[in-house]
Structures are given as structure tokens and as C-alpha cells.
Amino acid sequence: MQRRAAAIYFVLFLAIGAGSFGYISVVDAQRPEIDVQGQELGDGDTLRIGDRIYVASVSEGSGELAWTNQSALATASLENNATTTYNNQSWTVVIENRTDVSEFDLREELNVSAILLDDPAVENETATFQGDEYVVYPANETADRELVRLDEYLPAPETRTFTVGDEYEYVAEEDGQVTATVTNVTTSAAELTWTSPQENTISLSEGGNVTLGGTQYVAHFPDNSTVILSENVDGYLEDVERQDYFTERKNGLWGIVYVSLGAAIILLGAAYLPVKD
Numbered sequence: 001m002q003r004r005a006a007a008i009y010f011v012l013f014l015a016i017g018a019g020s021f022g023y024i025s026v027v028d029a030q031r032p033e034i035d036v037q038g039q040e041l042g043d044g045d046t047l048r049i050g051d052r053i054y055v056a057s058v059s060e061g062s063g064e065l066a067w068t069n070q071s072a073l074a075t076a077s078l079e080n081n082a083t084t085t086y087n088n089q090s091w092t093v094v095i096e097n098r099t100d101v102s103e104f105d106l107r108e109e110l111n112v113s114a115i116l117l118d119d120p121a122v123e124n125e126t127a128t129f130q131g132d133e134y135v136v137y138p139a140n141e142t143a144d145r146e147l148v149r150l151d152e153y154l155p156a157p158e159t160r161t162f163t164v165g166d167e168y169e170y171v172a173e174e175d176g177q178v179t180a181t182v183t184n185v186t187t188s189a190a191e192l193t194w195t196s197p198q199e200n201t202i203s204l205s206e207g208g209n210v211t212l213g214g215t216q217y218v219a220h221f222p223d224n225s226t227v228i229l230s231e232n233v234d235g236y237l238e239d240v241e242r243q244d245y246f247t248e249r250k251n252g253l254w255g256i257v258y259v260s261l262g263a264a265i266i267l268l269g270a271a272y273l274p275v276k277d
Contacts (some may be wrong), residue, residue: 002242003057003080003179012141016194023265025074031080033239034236034239034243035235036218036220036228036230036231036232036235036236036239037228037230037232038217038220038230038232039217039219039228039229039230040057040227041056041058041226041227041228041229042056042224042225043057043058043059043063043225044056044057045055045228047065047151047212048057048214049212050211052067052212052213053067054067054212056226056227058204058225058226058227059224061206061221061223061224061227062203062205062206062221062226063203063204063219064201064202064203064204065202065204065210065212066199066200066201066202066203067199067201067202068197068198068199068200069197069200069201070195070197070199071195072192072195072196072197072198073193073194074172074174074175074194074195074196075183075191075192075193075194076170076172076180076191076192076193077098077189077190077191078093078104078189078190079093079095079188079189080093080094080104080188080189080229082097083109084106084251085171086106086155086160086169086229087169089108089109090108090109090111091106091107091160092106092107092109093106093190093255094106094107094159095185095188095189095190095262096187097187098187100105100139101161101184101185101187101231102164102182103108103159103161103163103164103185104161104162104182104185104190105159105161105162106159106160106161106162107158108155108159109157110155110157111225112126112150112154113232114178115154115155116135117180117232121137122135122136122137122153123135123136123137124136126150129147132149132150133149133150134147134149134150135147135148135149135150138206144275145228147148148216160191162182163182164182164183164184164185165181165182166181166182167179167181167182168180168181168192169180170192170194172194172196173256174193175196178194178196179194180192180193180194181193181194184189190215204219204227204229205219206219206221207219207220207236207240207241209233210229212229215231216231216233217230217231217233218230218232218233218236220236231260
């Protein structure tokens with residue numbers, strides 16, 4: 001009698017579990033979908049908002065928007081007494097030490113070795129005497145060996161002056177040769193500014209909000225290769241809530257399946273335990 005009752009309850013629990021499992025299979029097809037309208041973009045598609053053009057990159061259910069800021073500014077400083085290159089020549093930056101400074105000079109750095117090699121009347125190397133450097137005129141039939149101070153021998157270096165607002169041809173590390181503008185001068189350095197287009201990216205993820213052209217959008221990926229940018233943020237959140245509610249109820253059905261099968265197995269096992277006399 002005990003085993004017969006256990007068998008009946010086993011079948012009952014098994015039927016409850018199987019019914020719940022079968023219902024799960026049916027309701028899976030009724031799972032709420034996120035249904036929002038907006039800009040649909042695939043990998044490589046472009047989107048114009050205002051005067052800005054975005055290029056989409058979409059892969060594996062995520063992506064980004066890339067755009068170029070054509071008016072971005074870059075800056076560089078020319079330090080006082082530092083050596084810089086201008087028009088393929090070496091120059092020294094010279095800034096006067098005064099409170100109202102608004103300009104700076106580039107003073108040519110003379111190539112002493114090249115000047116000496118070009119002058120057949122002097123030796124190719126200088127001589128040092130008592131801490132000073134001299135140019136050597138070698139002895140000949142009419143004159144004895146002569147030493148002339150190097151600073152007296154060399155020609156006056158070329159000097160170029162730049163004031164705030166002047167254009168300055170500058171070699172930037174990333175942009176190459178650019179036409180910069182002198183925007184500020186202090187006693188320690190002169191500041192240069194130029195336009196340097198910069199690449200920018202905006203990450204896109206499921207349900208993530210992005211602001212483009214002053215408008216907020218929500219990103220939705222209906223598949224791995226497409227993203228929809230929708231202004232209907234509230235509608236998206238409502239669809240997500242419906243999906244969460246559906247998942248919660250579905251998990252409840254799975255709970256019934258597990259509990260029913262567990263109870264059936266335990267009940268059947270207990271019914272067939274040996275009985276002590």
C-alpha cells in the first residue's frame with residue numbers, strides 16, 4: 001500500500017514537472033522583444049548629425065562611433081635659451097627678461113666647423129688658450145702664426161624676431177610641418193598654437209546612453225552586426241522591464257520543474273527503503 005501511494009505521488013510530481021517544462025517551451029516563443037525605432041547602423045556606416053559625421057564600427061554586439069574634430073588645437077612651447085629647428089637650421093630661442101615681453105628672437109647657431117673649412121686662410125680647428133677659444137692663422141713667408149678670438153672672427157649671427165600673433169613654421173612631432181601662431185610670450189617660453197585634427201571615439205553598448213548633437217540616444221543591438229540608436233529611451237526601458245518580468249516568471253517555472261522532480265525522486269526512493277519488522 002505504501003509503495004502504491006508513493007508511485008501515485010511520483011507520477012503526480014512527475015506530471016507537474018513535465019507540465020511546467022512543456023509550458024516553458026511554449027512561452028519561450030512569447031518572450032518580449034525590444035522594439036525601438038531609430039538610426040540603424042552597420043559596420044562602416046556613417047551618420048551625420050549637424051555638421052559632424054560619425055563612422056560606425058559594430059561587431060559581436062558592441063561597437064563605437066568615430067569622428068574627427070577638425071578644429072582641435074595643439075600647442076607647443078619654445079623654451080628660452082633652448083635650441084630649435086626653423087627652416088632646416090638650428091637656432092637659439094632668446095627672450096628678453098622684462099615684464100611686458102611680447103616677442104622673442106631666433107638667433108642663428110653658427111656652424112663653426114663648416115666656416116673654418118670654408119676659409120683657406122685659417123686652420124680647420126680652433127685652439128684654446130687661457131680658457132678662451134681662438135682661430136689660428138698659420139705662419140707663412142710673410143707673417144707669423146696668429147691667434148684671433150673666435151667670437152671676433154665669426155660673422156654676426158642672423159636674428160629673426162616674432163611677436164604675438166605672428167605665424168611660425170613649426171615641425172610638430174605628430175602633425176609634421178605646420179603653420180602655427182605665436183599666442184603668448186613670457187620670459188621663460190613662447191607658446192605656439194595650431195589646428196590639429198583629432199580622432200575621437202564613443203563606445204556603444206546594449207542599453208548604453210550616448211549624447212550626439214545635444215540629443216540623448218539609447219543603443220540597442222538587435223543582432224551582432226547592427227546597432228539602433230533611438231531617441232525613445234523610456235520605451236527601451238519599458239521593454240527591458242517587460243523582459244525582466246518574463247525572465248522572473250520563467251525562472252519560477254524552472255523552480256517548479258526542479259522541485260517537482262526532486263520531490264518525486266526522494267518520495268520514490270523513500271518508499272522503497274527496507275522496512276524493519
